[in-house]
Amino acid sequence: MYELKGVTKTYRKGDARITALQDVDLTIAEGEFLAVQGPTGQGKTTLLQLLGGLDRPSSGSLLFEDRDLATMREGQLTEVRSRSFGFVFQTFNLIPTLTAQENVETALVPLGMPASKRRERARGSLAEVGLAERAAHLPLELSGGEQQRVAIARALVRNPNVILADEPTGNLDEGTRDEIIGLLERLWADRGQTLVIVTHDSRIAGRAQRTAWIREGRLSVRESAEPAVTR
Amino acid sequence: MFFTYVARELRRRRRQAFVVALGLALGVGLVVTVSAMSAGVRTAQAKVLKSLYGVGTDVTVTQAAGAGSGGPARFGLNAPNDARQGKRFSRDDILESPGLGTIPATRASTVASLSGVRSAAGGLSLISIHAEGKFPDFGQNQQGTGSARASTPATQPSIAPIKVTSYSITGLDVTNTAVGPLSGARITSGRYFASTETNAKVAVLDSSYAKQHKLSVGSTLSIDGTKFTVIGIATLPTGGEPSNVYIPLARAQKLAGESGKVNRIYVKATSASNIASVKAEIQKVLPKATVTTADDLASQVTGSLSSAASLSRNLGTWLGIAALIAAFAVASLLTMSAVSRRVRELGTLKALGWRSRRVVGQVMGEAVAQGILGGILGIGIGVGGAVLISKVAPSLTATVGAAATGTPVTGAAVPGVGPQGPLGQALASASHTIRVPLTAPLSFGLFALAIGLALAGGLLAGSLGGWRAARLRPAEALRRVD
Numbered sequence: 001m002y003e004l005k006g007v008t009k010t011y012r013k014g015d016a017r018i019t020a021l022q023d024v025d026l027t028i029a030e031g032e033f034l035a036v037q038g039p040t041g042q043g044k045t046t047l048l049q050l051l052g053g054l055d056r057p058s059s060g061s062l063l064f065e066d067r068d069l070a071t072m073r074e075g076q077l078t079e080v081r082s083r084s085f086g087f088v089f090q091t092f093n094l095i096p097t098l099t100a101q102e103n104v105e106t107a108l109v110p111l112g113m114p115a116s117k118r119r120e121r122a123r124g125s126l127a128e129v130g131l132a133e134r135a136a137h138l139p140l141e142l143s144g145g146e147q148q149r150v151a152i153a154r155a156l157v158r159n160p161n162v163i164l165a166d167e168p169t170g171n172l173d174e175g176t177r178d179e180i181i182g183l184l185e186r187l188w189a190d191r192g193q194t195l196v197i198v199t200h201d202s203r204i205a206g207r208a209q210r211t212a213w214i215r216e217g218r219l220s221v222r223e224s225a226e227p228a229v230t231r
Numbered sequence: 232m233f234f235t236y237v238a239r240e241l242r243r244r245r246r247q248a249f250v251v252a253l254g255l256a257l258g259v260g261l262v263v264t265v266s267a268m269s270a271g272v273r274t275a276q277a278k279v280l281k282s283l284y285g286v287g288t289d290v291t292v293t294q295a296a297g298a299g300s301g302g303p304a305r306f307g308l309n310a311p312n313d314a315r316q317g318k319r320f321s322r323d324d325i326l327e328s329p330g331l332g333t334i335p336a337t338r339a340s341t342v343a344s345l346s347g348v349r350s351a352a353g354g355l356s357l358i359s360i361h362a363e364g365k366f367p368d369f370g371q372n373q374q375g376t377g378s379a380r381a382s383t384p385a386t387q388p389s390i391a392p393i394k395v396t397s398y399s400i401t402g403l404d405v406t407n408t409a410v411g412p413l414s415g416a417r418i419t420s421g422r423y424f425a426s427t428e429t430n431a432k433v434a435v436l437d438s439s440y441a442k443q444h445k446l447s448v449g450s451t452l453s454i455d456g457t458k459f460t461v462i463g464i465a466t467l468p469t470g471g472e473p474s475n476v477y478i479p480l481a482r483a484q485k486l487a488g489e490s491g492k493v494n495r496i497y498v499k500a501t502s503a504s505n506i507a508s509v510k511a512e513i514q515k516v517l518p519k520a521t522v523t524t525a526d527d528l529a530s531q532v533t534g535s536l537s538s539a540a541s542l543s544r545n546l547g548t549w550l551g552i553a554a555l556i557a558a559f560a561v562a563s564l565l566t567m568s569a570v571s572r573r574v575r576e577l578g579t580l581k582a583l584g585w586r587s588r589r590v591v592g593q594v595m596g597e598a599v600a601q602g603i604l605g606g607i608l609g610i611g612i613g614v615g616g617a618v619l620i621s622k623v624a625p626s627l628t629a630t631v632g633a634a635a636t637g638t639p640v641t642g643a644a645v646p647g648v649g650p651q652g653p654l655g656q657a658l659a660s661a662s663h664t665i666r667v668p669l670t671a672p673l674s675f676g677l678f679a680l681a682i683g684l685a686l687a688g689g690l691l692a693g694s695l696g697g698w699r700a701a702r703l704r705p706a707e708a709l710r711r712v713d
Contacts, residue, residue, distance in 0.1 A: 097240050
């Protein structure tokens, strides 16, 4: 599904040039559950953003389903994002003025779907994460775990090929963390989508099939001895 | 989704949205008020000009009196012979309007044939001075008339009271109703001249003059010995035309002894945009003539109307523009700052695959909604301002200087002909002071302007906010808040 070769990403911060990723080679198979682990500020989120077409590498190639995201124009990247990726963010990133249902619908807006169909699919997705009865609530009226479940419903609603989760449990307490990870694992097992989770938490990383370890922008991959969830 | 999102977002930051809408409303309201006041001032000016001109007259042509003509009007009241001393007399003197030279009546046809001229008609403005009383008595007829008179010294003539009245007469082309001094008048009683009455002894009177002299349709009016039958009473627009009596042109020419002459040509152009070119054409064929358009006349209007016109044109316009610029600037800055505060939200939408134009559209939609709200509030403020002006503003006065229409008669040698006398007043009537109420009329066009301006403000603010939103790269937007 993914094939990264010699991917380097550098940023300019004032006069300084920061290398977030250096010469990364990585292959991710379709349907794989990959954890990307590493200390804070070492390039995990940058890698996830490159995988999700939110940014382009400074050099190297990043093939997704045989198309190089590194050379795509902004409009093409937007198109790929709207059809192929579902994002789950650490801070949930829900639109505060829209209800849970409407937040899920925002992911369907780029697909140009009729409103009635959009509503129906959003309701279905919310039911899948166990929040059907909370559909009319605003984010502020939901707990952190519920907000993240809405975000997961939003990521799943258009049935993407890849779910990209950036520290999905970073803002949650321990009990809720297990609930969210459990939900993601269940959905991954049921749906057969590729799941990439960025985390600094070894316990979560240990549940994945493989873990990519990033330190100072360099990446190394190791197979999990015994993944917690299997298909 | 679009409207729900716009409405919810505006409700979330309702205080800021209200400030933006109120800012736009104040700017727009000021523009509406000033525009309504300007329209009111224009209406007042048009009323004044109509009263001076007659409706439908776009241009008047006059010719200054030549050197040696139109000089001082003189009245000799000495008795023609000794036998008439001390006897009663009554006489009429017909003068041409001072300062106006005559023009051959055929020139009206010349002007009528010019391109851009719809119609042209000649007119002859006259002043009739009627004097009655007794001739001064220098004593010859006082012999043996009684003891009471014997005490009067023989060398001192007895000054009998002399009554002098004057009124203005306009001879007009009865075959042309489209243009002329009465074209804007309303016949309140009787009828207008028939086109066949070119030489008839008939007259139409100005309603105030008729009322003052208790004349009505069917009455007889004697002008310099000729009896005219009153066939109609006319009411002229506000302010009144100088003429008290209107008679057929040929009759006026006979009275003045100016056969085939006129001293004014009234011209109507085919359209308002042609007036300047018509003026130039007339000046070509009548190089000595004074050609006056409504604009020329407007520039001669002085008084508070003129001050109000200049106030609304200068201060009002600039104040309106300044308020609009301030409102647009505040709206733009607040919208851009709102976008800055929503970096994560808008970045998330882009990450979800929303195209830039959809995100920009959302920001624009919010700004335009604020603009519409501002426009509606602005109409309210503008209507309030206009109503206040109409209720509170004092009447305006407009004065058109005598220099524009005539020169004072000098050398008057009889009582009552000085500046305060009836003749002086008749002549001074060429210099009008008219009171016109200042209104600020509102129109659909003004409401459209208000909404248009507020929308423009909203679109400008939305464009700037949208531009900022379009430049957001999702990765950077998400990184900046992480």
